[in-house]
Amino acid sequence: MNDSGMEQPQEMWAAFLKGDDSGLEKLYQLYFDQLYAYGFRYCADAVFVEDAIQDLFIKFINTRHKLTLPVSVKNYLFRSFKNLLIDKLRAEKRLSANDSPFEFTLAVDDTVMEKEQAMLLQQKLQKAMEQLTARQREAIYLRFYENFSYQEISSILDLSPKATYKLMARSIEALRVIYKAGAAIILWALQASFLF
Known part of the structure; x- marks a missing residue:
């Protein structure tokens, strides 16, 4: 545990690797909402996304003996979840081999500016976002909503760091x-926004 007495994701994962399933359960509770929100941007089927999250954590239990302690647990979870979700979507023919849909909508925090200005900014930015490729939208989502570093984004998107930049x-x-x-x-508009 750290100085604040709160168990960190690295500690939860390490406990799980040592056989303590409660470590994995804590990670599930900690990251479920974020994984769900990320998965829902690939597939707007709530049950399918929830099942995929459960499948991921079951896979971790079944392969515990092969797993190691990642540098970033959150990054590892997102990368693993994305790979599993895409595989499941392709297996069920919901996604072709070349598809990579990724959708999200911007909403501007009303505390940042007046409501009228916020609505204008939201509409303009949303229209601009819709013209980007799915991969570009995903990179922006991971950077500005999930606060992943470029190195972590490169890992999730399976790109080199240079290609990610x-x-x-x-x-x-x-x-x-x-x-x-x-x-x-x-950059200011993206940082002033949050994604839902």
């Missing part, structure tokens, strides 16, 4: 052109 730069540049604003304004 390029993808993010191209995404922001595309938003800048579509939104007709400077890169600084786009």
Whole structure:
């Protein structure tokens, strides 16, 4: 446990690896909502996404003897969940081999600015986001909503760090052109927004 007395994800995972299933149960409770929100952007079928999360954690139990302690538990969970979810979607023919749908909607926090300005910003940014590729939207989601580092995003998207930086730069540049604003304004707008 850390100084605040709260058990950290690394400690929960380490306990699970040593045979304590409560460590995995705590991780399930800690990350379920985030994994669900991420999965729902690939497939808007709540039961399917919930089943996929449960399948992931069952897989961890069944393969515990092969698992190690990751550098970032959250990153490992997201990467593992994405791979399992895509495999399940393809197995059920809900997704072709070349598809990678990823959808999300922006909403601006009303405390950041007046409601009228917030609505205008939300509408303009949402229209701009809809013109990005699914991969670009996913990179922006992981960076600005889940606060993953570029290194972690590269792991989740199965890209090199250099390709991840390029993808993010191209995404922001595309938003800048579509939104007709400077890169600084786009970054501010993304940081002032939250995703639901």
